[in-house]
Amino acid sequence: MRQIKAMGQSVARLGIALFGLPMFVWLVANFSIVVTAPMMIKGSRWLPDLARRLAGVPIEGVYWPPPPPPTPDEDGLYKVGDTLVKKPSWWHEFDRLLDWATDDPGTRRDLNWLVANPVVGGVLAGAAPGLAGLGVWLFFTPWWPWAAVCVLAGFVAAPWLVRVHDRWSFVMLRAKHDGVMFRFWARVRRRIKLLWFVTAHTLLASGTLTVSTVFFVLGVPTHIWGLWVFLWPPMVMTVRAVTEFRRRMIREWTGTVIASPYMPTPVAPPPRPDGMYRYGSQLYKTPTALLRAARYSWVMKDPATWRDYASCAVDSVFGLVAVPMALFAPSWTLRLQARISRLLLAPTVNAVLAQRVRQLTETRADATDAQAAELRRIERDLHDGAQARLVAMGLHLGAVERLIDQDPQAAKSLVAKTKAASAEALTELRDLVRGIHPPVLAERGLTDALRALALDSPLQVTVHGEVNGRVASPVESAVYFAVNELLTNVAKHASASRVIVHIRHVADVLEVSVIDDGQGGACADRGTGLRGLHRRLATFDGTFELTSPVGGPTIATLKIPAGR
Numbered sequence: 001m002r003q004i005k006a007m008g009q010s011v012a013r014l015g016i017a018l019f020g021l022p023m024f025v026w027l028v029a030n031f032s033i034v035v036t037a038p039m040m041i042k043g044s045r046w047l048p049d050l051a052r053r054l055a056g057v058p059i060e061g062v063y064w065p066p067p068p069p070p071t072p073d074e075d076g077l078y079k080v081g082d083t084l085v086k087k088p089s090w091w092h093e094f095d096r097l098l099d100w101a102t103d104d105p106g107t108r109r110d111l112n113w114l115v116a117n118p119v120v121g122g123v124l125a126g127a128a129p130g131l132a133g134l135g136v137w138l139f140f141t142p143w144w145p146w147a148a149v150c151v152l153a154g155f156v157a158a159p160w161l162v163r164v165h166d167r168w169s170f171v172m173l174r175a176k177h178d179g180v181m182f183r184f185w186a187r188v189r190r191r192i193k194l195l196w197f198v199t200a201h202t203l204l205a206s207g208t209l210t211v212s213t214v215f216f217v218l219g220v221p222t223h224i225w226g227l228w229v230f231l232w233p234p235m236v237m238t239v240r241a242v243t244e245f246r247r248r249m250i251r252e253w254t255g256t257v258i259a260s261p262y263m264p265t266p267v268a269p270p271p272r273p274d275g276m277y278r279y280g281s282q283l284y285k286t287p288t289a290l291l292r293a294a295r296y297s298w299v300m301k302d303p304a305t306w307r308d309y310a311s312c313a314v315d316s317v318f319g320l321v322a323v324p325m326a327l328f329a330p331s332w333t334l335r336l337q338a339r340i341s342r343l344l345l346a347p348t349v350n351a352v353l354a355q356r357v358r359q360l361t362e363t364r365a366d367a368t369d370a371q372a373a374e375l376r377r378i379e380r381d382l383h384d385g386a387q388a389r390l391v392a393m394g395l396h397l398g399a400v401e402r403l404i405d406q407d408p409q410a411a412k413s414l415v416a417k418t419k420a421a422s423a424e425a426l427t428e429l430r431d432l433v434r435g436i437h438p439p440v441l442a443e444r445g446l447t448d449a450l451r452a453l454a455l456d457s458p459l460q461v462t463v464h465g466e467v468n469g470r471v472a473s474p475v476e477s478a479v480y481f482a483v484n485e486l487l488t489n490v491a492k493h494a495s496a497s498r499v500i501v502h503i504r505h506v507a508d509v510l511e512v513s514v515i516d517d518g519q520g521g522a523c524a525d526r527g528t529g530l531r532g533l534h535r536r537l538a539t540f541d542g543t544f545e546l547t548s549p550v551g552g553p554t555i556a557t558l559k560i561p562a563g564r
Contacts, residue, residue, distance in 0.1 A: 007129065009162050010129050013125035016054075020117045034098075042101060048173055055170055057174050063104055063107075064103075067096060080096075086552055117172070135149070135154065198330060202316065202322060212309050237299065240262065243308045258346050262302060265295075315341055318337065446476045449480050454501065459498065461500075463503065465503035466505070467510065482536065483514060486556050496519075496552075497517060499517075501514055509559060510558075511557060513558075514557075516552070518552050520552035523546075
């Protein structure tokens with residue numbers, strides 16, 4: 001009886017094995033279509049699950065649970081990869097389901113099983129029925145005495161073959177998240193990945209060295225032909241671009257951040273009274289000729305240029321040792337490789353000081369211009385507003401002095417007008433003072449001042465977070481007016497209905513984000529408002545970042561050191 005049951009089980013397993021191959025072809029076809037892949041992957045799981053039930057393989061934990069529906073964050077936005085959107089589209093939802101279905105280890109196990117089972121499982125499942133079928137066929141041939149032997153052998157071997165087949169199914173289809181082999185192959189994959197990083201780093205350095213050598217060989221004739229001013233700068237800039245790519249790869253692979261060490265790009269100075277342009281002790285008729293010579297001097301005298309050449313040579317030589325070392329200690333070798341690269345690719349102390357001096361010079365000029373512009377605004381507002389009203393009040397009082405005896409009623413009327421003018425002058429003076437430093441900012445701090453801005457805005461503005469205590473008054477004023485300008489821009493240009501102001505104050509760094517649900521497409525390079533905001537924050541070593549894809553949302557983030 002047991003043999004007959006095992007024979008039936010073998011036939012069932014053989015049917016699954018025969019159906020597995022067309023199922024795999026069907027899945028591959030849907031993978032090529034892409035759009036139907038998530039649905040078909042989920043719909044094809046019934047066949048491996050049927051094999052699991054027949055073999056007694058636990059189904060729990062084989063597949064990842066379905067991903068939860070997307071939920072908005074505290075800003076009311078949805079995170080899609082590294083992007084925030086107002087509402088996920090059907091493509092975002094499809095991409096999320098595709099990642100869930102294809103990244104699931106259970107899916108990979110199913111595909112491996114579908115490929116291998118027709119060969120291995122089909123042989124194990126078909127052996128017993130095949131022997132029995134061979135015996136039936138032999139019964140009608142001259143070799144009929146062997147018929148009973150084949151049939152008996154098939155029934156006797158059926159239980160053992162079913163057990164071997166079930167063991168095979170168990171090995172292929174069980175969940176292996178915490179298994180020894182799973183952890184082993186995870187370590188193997190990680191070591192291979194690290195070995196590839198070390199090898200790729202060496203290849204990048206060798207490629208840079210090759211390009212540099214070719215350019216150096218080509219650069220020698222350019223001096224003979226007198227073309228050095230024209231050809232050297234683009235050749236050096238090409239090497240710099242490749243080296244910058246190496247810096248990015250080192251950051252992504254090891255987390256080692258290597259800042260750009262290059263001197264600032266030269267700009268043309270203003271012309272002299274005689275119309276000539278001066279660079280050093282040389283005079284040029286046009287700014288184009290000046291910039292051509294300045295760029296040559298810039299790339300050839302910058303120490304970072306020669307450090308780039310030396311770095312690619314050192315990394316190429318060390319790579320000959322690093323690649324064999326990575327076979328045994330890939331993680332340690334990659335870190336050592338990054339440190340060696342950083343010695344030459346990182347900016348020197350002089351380069352850091354030069355960049356800092358340049359930044360301070362620019363911010364000082366911007367601060368001076370901003371201060372001069374603010375003084376001109378105050379003078380203009382005083383001249384056109386309060387000063388004009390005070391002059392009018394003086395004229396009214398002179399008229400009152402003349403009319404007080406002759407026409408008291410007219411004098412009273414002028415006194416009333418003078419009183420109203422004084423009230424209006426006082427209001428304008430208060431508005432002017434508020435524009436210099438809002439009273440709510442001085443009295444209640446930045447958090448309450450931003451909430452007051454939100455109440456005054458025509459849009460629905462919500463303020464989240466708060467500033468920890470009080471920060472330096474100039475910093476408060478800069479952030480307040482920056483947020484005020486951003487809210488004004490949103491109301492004028494964004495066609496938004498809702499704005500969120502996020503305040504984060506961590507480790508003496510104040511970060512404020514203004515997020516709106518408008519049409520997007522904002523650009524900091526267009527117009528002077530956002531550029532001026534960036535310059536205003538740079539005075540305090542602050543930064544301004546703008547992310548505004550077409551269709552929204554727009555996220556403007558201010559970061560500024562919050563010294564107390």
